[in-house]
Every structure is written in structure tokens, then in C-alpha cells.
Amino acid sequence: MYPDLQGKVAIITGAGRRKGLGEAMARRLAAEGCKVVLSDLGAAQGEQMPESAIGTRSELEQIAAEISSAGGEAHAAVCNVLQESDVAALVAAAVKQFGRLDIMVNNAGIGYLMRPIVATEQSNWDAVLGVNLRGVFLGIKHAAIQMIKQGQGGRIINVGSQASKSGFPFAAAYVSSKHGVVGLTRTAAIELGPHKINVNTICPNHITTGLGAWQNEYFSAATGRSQEQYLADMRARIPLGRPGLQDDIAKACAFLASDQATYITGEAMNVSGGEEYH
Ligand SMILES: NC(=O)c1ccc[n+]([C@@H]2O[C@H](COP(=O)([O-])OP(=O)(O)OC[C@H]3O[C@@H](n4cnc5c(N)ncnc54)[C@H](O)[C@@H]3O)[C@@H](O)[C@H]2O)c1
Secondary structure (H helix, E strand, O other): OOHHHOOOEEEEOOOOOOOOHHHHHHHHHHHOOOEEEEEEOEOOOOOOOOHHHOOEHHHHHHHHHHHHHOOOEEEEEEOOOOOHHHHHHHHHHHHHHHOOOOEEEEOOOOOOOOEOHHHOOHHHHHHHHHHHHHHHHHHHHHHHHHHHHHOOOEEEEEEOOHHHOOOOOOEHHHHHHHHHHHHHHHHHHHHHHHHOEEEEEEEEOOEOOHHHHHHHHHHHHHOOOOHHHHHHHHHHHOOOOOOEOHHHHHHHHHHHHOHHHOOOOOOEEEEOOOOOOO
């Protein structure tokens, strides 16, 4: 669909969990002809994230292998986006494997640890802000260093949220981190524009990924509704009448990575069926 993406090299963080947005964006970019580096945490680190909530090394490698056996070019690399040395090594791995870096998708995020403010521990706050905001900062920084060195521009695509635009109860850390991603995107767009590096954020509404399924369970219980009622209420708020799909985000990602989006930067683009419009 976007011939200019053929042969471009893309990194996608948080791409090792099945049904996740990272997996969908990696598969879509590969289908467009990009050489993709999928990365994820690989194993739980610390108590804040259970093993069930993370993309394991074997899942990550399987997804990359499936892309390769379908005719794409994919490489898997473990990276904890909280660690600057890991992020720098991830960019270096992409360059070693495929010779350059054109597209950086900062998707890794955590939406667990949702609590009322009065019950939120400092460690919860730090964990969410760390991955969702510091992780995106480090991804922008190290992608930009490489892209500036190459001198041919590039695309940085961050994954924000509906929570980048609106407040939600029980989600202070998440909402703050995702609002922060928008400020970071705008600032990076200004700094990196002279290098022809476009920086944008995609703001999805609800999508039933592994994280999304957990959120359905958590928020329906927290608001005293059955999951069916919670989802029916959600559909009723969305002008297009359905929650988002992984593919909706993958399509937006491919568009922002393509030449069709050459003059778009600093945007926080809603992909929400009309639920968010500011
Ligand atoms: N699903 C939704 O409804 C929704 C809506 C809006 C925004 N988002 C955002 O989309 C992104 C992807 O979420 P998803 O729904 O696909 O969830 P997901 O849980 O399937 O994917 C998130 C991935 O991030 C990885 N990750 C977590 N901590 C990491 C770390 N320190 N280093 C590297 N990787 C790490 C996890 O292992 C996981 O594979 C997140 O940034 C999330 O906040 C999701």
C-alpha cells in the first residue's frame, strides 16, 4: 500500500506479546516491506509486572520467526526500555542486522497498576512513569542519534492513548505518563524537525489486547458493572460503534511511517472511532 516503505528499517518496542499493538504494527510494517526489529522485555523484572503481562523471549522470537517464514525480514532483540544501555544496544542491533534505522515505534507500555490516587504507592507511580515516559524518551533519544548520523531523516512514532487527552479515574499514573508522551512528542518534533525526523503519537482508545482484557476486568469491577455492561457502555460512547482493533493502530502506524505523512509532525493523532476528538 505504501511502496516507499519497502526496505526501510523499523524497530518496534513491546512487540513480543500476542494480540498486542506492537505485534500488529510489526506485522503490518513487515507486510509493507520494512525490515523489522521486534523487541520486548523477555522476562519479568521486579515485582511490578507479572510474567503473564509481558512479552517473553520465546513469544517474541516466535512472532519474529512467523514474520520471517511469511517472507518478511525480522529480527528479535530483548530490550528493557527502562535501561538506557539496553535502548542504545537495541538501536545498535538494528544497525548491525539491517544497516540503518528509519522508523522507531515506541510502543512498550504498562497499563496495569491502576489504583485510586489514595491507594497508589510511589513504587506504582515510578513503574508506570518509568516505562511509559522514560522508555519513550530513551527510544526517541537513541533513534534520533542514529537518524541524525545517517542524515536522511526518519520517523518516530510513539504510542500514547486516549489517556493522553482525557483523565480517567484510578489511572493517575497512566494518564500522567500518556499526557507526558504528548509533550515529549511536541518537543521532539521541534528539535528534530531540522533533521527531517518526524515525531508523532498515536492515541488509541480501547483495544482488547492482553492489557485491554485486563483493563476490561479491572474497570468493570471497579465501577460495579458486569464486563458485558462495561463493554456495552463503551460501544455506546463511540460514534463508530465499536472499540478499536489492533489493525486500526497498525494502519495508522504504517501511514505515519510512509511518505503520505511527510508534512505531519508533533501530532497526537486519535484513532478512537470518534470517542476522542481533541
Ligand atoms: N490496549 C489498549 O486498549 C490501549 C489503548 C491505548 C494505548 N495503549 C498503549 O499501547 C501500547 C501497547 O499496549 P498493548 O495493549 O498492546 O499491551 P501489551 O501488554 O500487549 O503490550 C505491551 C508490551 O510492552 C512490554 N513492556 C512492558 N514493560 C516493558 C519494558 N520495561 N521494556 C520493554 N517492553 C516492556 C510488555 O512486555 C508488552 O509486550 C502501550 O503503550 C499501551 O499503553 C493500549
